[in-house]
Amino acid sequence: MLPFRFIHAADLHLDSPFAGMSGLTDRVRKHLQQSTFIALDRLVQLAIAEKVDFVVISGDIYDSANTSLRAQLRFTEALKVLDKEHISVFIIHGNHDPLDSPRLAVTMPPCVHVFGPESESVSGFRRCDGQEVAVITGMSYPTSKVKENISLQYSRRNHDSDLFHIGLLHANVDGNQDHETYAPCTKKDLIRSAYHYWALGHVHSRRILQESPHIVYPGNIQGRHIRETGPKGCYVVDVEETGNVNMQFHELDSVRWSVIEVPINPFQDTEELRLYIEERLTSIASSYDSGLSMVRIRLTGRGKIHRKLEDGFILDDMITELRRREDNRAGVAGFAGVVWVERFSLESGAEIQMERLLQEDSFMGEMLRLAAVQLDGDTGRDSVIHHALKPLMEQAEIRHLLSEVAPEEQKQWLRRAMELTAMLLLDDQQAGGASV
Structure with a gap:
């Protein structure tokens, strides 16, 4: 041969x-x-x-x-x-x-x-x-x-x-x-x-x-x-x-995609989180210095800063500033070593004992168990996600946009809804207890 x-x-x-x-x-x-x-x-x-x-x-x-x-x-x-x-x-x-x-x-x-x-x-x-x-x-x-x-x-x-x-x-x-x-x-x-x-x-x-x-x-x-x-x-x-x-x-690529996970547990305030994220992005720029990095940041874990992150304003300001800085760098020196935050994926939770709540014989426990089952399953016609989105699917433009959303991202919507509902119910319980 x-x-x-x-x-x-x-x-x-x-x-x-x-x-x-x-x-x-x-x-x-x-x-x-x-x-x-x-x-x-x-x-x-x-x-x-x-x-x-x-x-x-x-x-x-x-x-x-x-x-x-x-x-x-x-x-x-x-x-x-x-x-x-x-x-x-x-x-x-x-x-x-x-x-x-x-x-x-x-x-x-x-x-x-x-x-x-x-x-x-x-x-x-x-x-x-x-x-x-x-x-x-x-x-x-x-x-x-x-x-x-x-x-x-x-x-x-x-x-x-x-x-x-x-x-x-x-x-x-x-x-x-x-x-x-x-x-x-x-x-x-x-x-x-x-x-x-x-x-x-x-x-x-x-x-x-x-x-x-x-x-x-x-x-x-x-x-x-x-x-x-x-x-x-x-x-x-x-x-x-x-x-x-x-x-x-x-x-051969000139754009490289990556996902990094950042647990919020260690941080006492959002400024500490911001500085840590910037360190991680600098590390990514060093490891891939010949092209543009597109990065999704998954915020995970449980911590007291979650409630501040949940309203979205802090993350919106953070991503706007990070993108502005990197876009300016690209305009001056090209895209080598530029790191663009594709988006934040908020998968963290408040400081609540979710495992204990899942075991409760209560309305909240039943609701959380139902959501947990849905998170472990698919997003087919019998799922909660499918039924929740059904009214939106009647609009052609929205239906087209939703068709491009991956099942895992749809589950993330359910995960966040689960967390937010638990927080609101707990706040309501605490408010009711305080007034008694």
């Missing part, structure tokens, strides 16, 4: 709209909207710098079926750069950018092969001598809804040859709960195929499901919201003469 090198990338989601975010300045919003294109440019430069023989992209190049013209033109420009460097690119389309999507009829550079709706195999060559080194098999989604196990349509050509076999597949392997079940299959299905490397797409978190054979999700190249945390990029894959695979992850 001849040694060679390739890049495995997936889920570019070019021109992602970054919808549903509030409080962004024009400068920050523009940088977010450019971030997927910055990652694409970095992918191209990495392919050139690492002298790879070819690049495989495992689906979802675009963010939606209604592909923007800007995304198509930028992607075509990137492919032309790779073509000039004689770097081949092999592409499949996924559920976000299926083949039936309305797109501009763009002529692809000669180096590019886009797989059609049926499984097919093509050859991959080394740039240095034109020797055939790999058999690359793939198929694109004809429509956005592919629910069958399409991995069963992949077959290995030249089974007994010395060529390295790569399968490009956009799929949910072993039922990942964080993503929709498109092209469902199992690791056993993929292992049975006798491919050497499965270049997967669809799941946005980086995962190596199996080695020898390698079954790999590289994740997306740029995180798009708070549920896509940590470094994002692609793998540079070296295949040795023995067939051994060495992989190196390379970061």
Whole structure:
């Protein structure tokens, strides 16, 4: 087997709209909207710098079926750069950018092969001598809804040859709960195929499901919201003469999302909390000093400052000042090391003995137990959350906004309602006792 090198990338989601975010300045919003294109440019430069023989992209190049013209033109420009460097690119389309999507009829550079709706195999060559080194098999989604196990349509050509076999597949392997079940299959299905490397797409978190054979999700190249945390990029894959695979992850993102937890228990006043938060944000800026950090701060625990935080004014003032300062920094020196607070998530509670109240044989105890059961369940049609939101769902605009709210965030609303109700009932009890 001849040694060679390739890049495995997936889920570019070019021109992602970054919808549903509030409080962004024009400068920050523009940088977010450019971030997927910055990652694409970095992918191209990495392919050139690492002298790879070819690049495989495992689906979802675009963010939606209604592909923007800007995304198509930028992607075509990137492919032309790779073509000039004689770097081949092999592409499949996924559920976000299926083949039936309305797109501009763009002529692809000669180096590019886009797989059609049926499984097919093509050859991959080394740039240095034109020797055939790999058999690359793939198929694109004809429509956005592919629910069958399409991995069963992949077959290995030249089974007994010395060529390295790569399968490009956009799929949910072993039922990942964080993503929709498109092209469902199992690791056993993929292992049975006798491919050497499965270049997967669809799941946005980086995962190596199996080695020898390698079954790999590289994740997306740029995180798009708070549920896509940590470094994002692609793998540079070296295949040795023995067939051994060495992989190196390379970061491509210019915006990095993270969630930090800040317990309020130790703080005697909100000024202490503010100073501590600033220390944490400075630490984040030091650990990721090459790009923009988008941070959600989860305030947890129980403490006496919770009541001051509950009214929202202190947190509103704090986040406004933090954002103003970082936006000014970005205007002067760019976004390297800038830390933007996406929002505060108030998950703390007052200094009440919640566990004792949950055990009480009282109206409050019964109410809190009901809420606790709902927090442990789902947000389906039988849930308290569903029934509470039902009147709002009659308004089209509000229904659209609520559809973008994650179930965990809806549960956070219930958690806060539970805490606030307990505080009000306790205050009422204390007031009644004081008047007796």
